[in-house]
Amino acid sequence: LDLHSILSSESSALTHPSYPNHHVRFKQTHGFCDETVKTYTGYIDIEHGRKHLFFYFFESRRDPDNDDVVSCINGGPGGGSSALGLLTELGPCNIDSSSPNGTAWNPWGWNRKTNLLFLDQPIDVGYSYGDKTPLPSTAPDAARDVHAFLTVWFETFSKFKGRPFHFAGDSYGGRYVPVFASHIWDRNQDAHEEGRTPINLQSIMLGNGWTNPAKIYGSYYDMLCKNSTITPFYPIRMCSELVYTAPECEKKITQSCGRNYNKFDCRAAFDYCQTELINSFETTSINWYDISKSCGGNDLDCYPEIEEVRKYLSKNSTKDMLGVPRNHKFQVISWPLHEAFVDAGDMYDPSDSYVVGLLERGVRVLVYVGTNDLACNFVGNYRTVQGLDWSGSNAFTSSELTPWSVNGHVAGETKSHGRLTFATIRGAGHLVPFDKPEESVYMLEKWVANEHLGD
Structure with a gap:
């Protein structure tokens, strides 16, 4: 051609x-x-x-x-x-x-x-x-x-x-x-x-x-309690407990997810890991995607460029330029698709x-x-x-x-x-x-x- x-x-x-x-x-x-x-x-x-x-x-x-x-x-x-x-x-x-x-x-x-x-x-x-x-x-x-x-x-x-x-x-x-x-x-x-x-x-x-995913979750202890990049974020007392929690988290995910996927056990494993390792971090204003920075805590506050992209690609003039039907909506994220992947265990x-x-x-x-x-x-x-x-x-x-x-x-x-x-x-x-x-x-x-x- x-x-x-x-x-x-x-x-x-x-x-x-x-x-x-x-x-x-x-x-x-x-x-x-x-x-x-x-x-x-x-x-x-x-x-x-x-x-x-x-x-x-x-x-x-x-x-x-x-x-x-x-x-x-x-x-x-x-x-x-x-x-x-x-x-x-x-x-x-x-x-x-x-x-x-x-x-x-x-x-x-x-x-x-x-x-x-x-x-x-x-x-x-x-x-x-x-x-x-x-x-x-x-x-x-x-x-x-x-x-x-x-x-x-x-x-x-x-x-x-x-x-x-x-x-x-x-x-x-x-x-x-x-x-x-x-x-x-x-x-x-x-x-x-x-x-x-x-x-x-x-x-x-x-x-x-x-x-x-299991290794990623297991590594949150290292990132939050050790001097891996910036500084330890969690208190010493909390980290003294998480040193045992992180391996248990990794074990639960490995046993219940992936090849051995059981929907309810796998969700329970991730809920356990989220509660024990991450929930305290999410109360801070630190950027989950760049721990050297503070922001409002959600993606749009941390990266205002996301909303700028959405606005730009939602304009009719942009759609005309790119050959996209005007009645078609630009979607930064599809929550139904996200939930489908989570529900099927792919995540x-x-x-x-x-x-x-x-x-x-x-x-x-x-x-x-x-x-x-x-x-x-x-x-x-x-x-x-x-x-x-x-x-x-x-x-x-x-x-x-x-x-x-x-x-x-x-x-x-x-x-x-x-x-x-x-x-x-x-x-x-x-x-x-x-x-x-x-x-x-x-x-x-x-x-x-x-x-x-x-x-």
């Missing part, structure tokens, strides 16, 4: 003979975000037109005809339109209500050297929606939709077909991305057999990920085995974590990677963390063996590119180039 000739018109609607039940509606967008590159937005309609997944795509600022493709999703479940990452973290522009077009150019955008694809998923998040179809309630459910989307997307944007592909996600993306990438890998075998070009999956990137299910499966099949894995995040903190994520049972585990676990630097200053610590890399970003919270944009894009570009972060 020659995008430049087709998209000389305002918008396009396409089908593909290999995918007769899928349709593509998209346009080349002008006046949005980054005028230095070609930008496309639109929908891919899957499942006989019952599900409509919205995307934003920005070509690379360097060499779009040769640079890799990076796809980014946000967390949740149900709680993160990709527009939040696009407009507040790593996209080519940042939300800016004082600007004539509502955005300001971001010099640290992740499309400096990569082609950058943002996807609103699952349906009911952001601009994505469904027509009288049940909401997905697990990551494996959502994986089928994401694979269908990517397959049709690469067929439509065919000049990128076969290009090295990297799948990135933060927060609940630590659950989503390993599952989605594993589904892509498995279905690639079908593509080979059917004579189609498979998705060239090279790596996954997990930022402050919710990959192993409590670890994704370690998916990460291991990818590593053993040659897919590289980067786990990076801002050290000031409590929610999905670096202690829990480090324990997760240290506990992965893969063929390189002995060498990885025995290696030491070493500093990595950007422009002469230490940005964090890292360790790597074979296909697995772990990295911390000093002074960053849950949203690493938001807090440390220069460091984050440096990390991305080293990773995509398959260069060691510490070199």
Whole structure:
């Protein structure tokens, strides 16, 4: 498909003979975000037109005809339109209500050297929606939709077909991305057999990920009672009790959730952990996502940019520019979707085995974590990677963390063996590119180039 000739018109609607039940509606967008590159937005309609997944795509600022493709999703479940990452973290522009077009150019955008694809998923998040179809309630459910989307997307944007592909996600993306990438890998075998070009999956990137809930909860003691990052937050007497509570919490989650999921026992385990470990912290004004800062305690007070994004993407003028029907509501978060995932137990299910499966099949894995995040903190994520049972585990676990630097200053610590890399970003919270944009894009570009972060 020659995008430049087709998209000389305002918008396009396409089908593909290999995918007769899928349709593509998209346009080349002008006046949005980054005028230095070609930008496309639109929908891919899957499942006989019952599900409509919205995307934003920005070509690379360097060499779009040769640079890799990076796809980014946000967390949740149900709680993160990709527009939040696009407009507040790593996209080519940042939300800016004082600007004539509502955005300001971001010099640290992740499309400096990569082609950058943002996807609103699952349906009911952001601009994505469904027509009288049940909401997905697990990551494996959502994986089928994401694979269908990517397959049709690469067929439509065919000049990128076969290009090295990297799948990135933060927060609940630590659950989503390993599952989605594993589904892509498995279905690639079908593509080979059917004579189609498979998705060239090279790596996954997990930022402050919710990959192993038990280890994350067990690490709250370390973050709140030890000098892990800032200072101990809880009183000594309380911590003297939590030193026993944290392992018990981790044990309860492991026994009742995940593979051994029992709805009532699992909920009871999380209620126990929440009550014993977290409730006291939530009475403070400290930012759950960046414990170096105080704010009103809820996300909108801590990050007013979220409301700015919602307002901007709810404007009819913005919808017209992006090719979104005016009657369609932009949703930062879908509470029905969130509850569906919680009720099905997906939120409590670890994704370690998916990460291991990818590593053993040659897919590289980067786990990076801002050290000031409590929610999905670096202690829990480090324990997760240290506990992965893969063929390189002995060498990885025995290696030491070493500093990595950007422009002469230490940005964090890292360790790597074979296909697995772990990295911390000093002074960053849950949203690493938001807090440390220069460091984050440096990390991305080293990773995509398959260069060691510490070199």
